[in-house]
Amino acid sequence: xxxxxxxxxxxxxxxxxxxxxxxxxxxxxxxxxxxxxxxxxxxxxxxxxxxxxxxxxxxxxxxxxxxxxxxxxxxxxxxxxxxxxxxxxxxxxxxxxxxxxxxxxxxxxxxxxxx
Amino acid sequence: xxxxxxxxxxxxxxxxxxxxxxxxxxxxxxxxxxxxxxxxxxxxxxxxxxxxxxxxxxxxxxxxxxxxxxxxxxxxxxxxxxxxxxxxxxxxxxxxxxxxxxxxxxxxxxxxx
Numbered sequence: 725x726x727x728x729x730x731x732x733x734x735x736x737x738x739x740x741x742x743x744x745x746x747x748x749x750x751x752x753x754x755x756x757x758x759x760x761x762x763x764x765x766x767x768x769x770x771x772x773x774x775x776x777x778x779x780x781x782x783x784x785x786x787x788x789x790x791x792x793x794x795x796x797x798x799x800x801x802x803x804x805x806x807x808x809x810x811x812x813x814x815x816x817x818x819x820x821x822x823x824x825x826x827x828x829x830x831x832x833x834x835x836x837x838x839x
Numbered sequence: 840x841x842x843x844x845x846x847x848x849x850x851x852x853x854x855x856x857x858x859x860x861x862x863x864x865x866x867x868x869x870x871x872x873x874x875x876x877x878x879x880x881x882x883x884x885x886x887x888x889x890x891x892x893x894x895x896x897x898x899x900x901x902x903x904x905x906x907x908x909x910x911x912x913x914x915x916x917x918x919x920x921x922x923x924x925x926x927x928x929x930x931x932x933x934x935x936x937x938x939x940x941x942x943x944x945x946x947x948x949x950x951x952x
Binding site: 728820 | 880883924938944
């Protein structure tokens, strides 16, 4: 059973460019969340997708957008990259059950470096 | 979100028990206490969670204070593979399907031979 997979593993971009990161959830999971982790910090919640819609969003600008596909996989897009966007981007998947403390399963992340 | 406070770092010898503390003095009655850990170069992984009673699983034990204002993650016999950053996180059971995790800076556990 494959866990959460993310691609690419590493990425280098320059300021002003756009980037797309991809995530495939754990088999049987229907919800995908994205987190940004700066060096030395804990992960920060970006947004969560369920049923192809953004359900909750953290304190991130509109430059960060996402998408969920019918097969539950997801993309994170970042436009107009800034140096401060350099971070590890983590995808987590879970099974959405109302009022249930579901466990989130994280992928290994995509390390983005903006020059 | 209710806030948690953890020491920045702790050290342990291999094969000895480790007690990782977490303070959450503003916890509400509907907050579950979750622990995740992040091994080097990996994404976080779930460790354990509880509400009021102490909990055990194959990875660890969670001891929750009677007033729920603090909790302790217990690794019974630390190994080198337990070296990681440990995060204590509060999750409101009433959030239902809105289930984001709010991470702090965690405790970096160093395990030595």
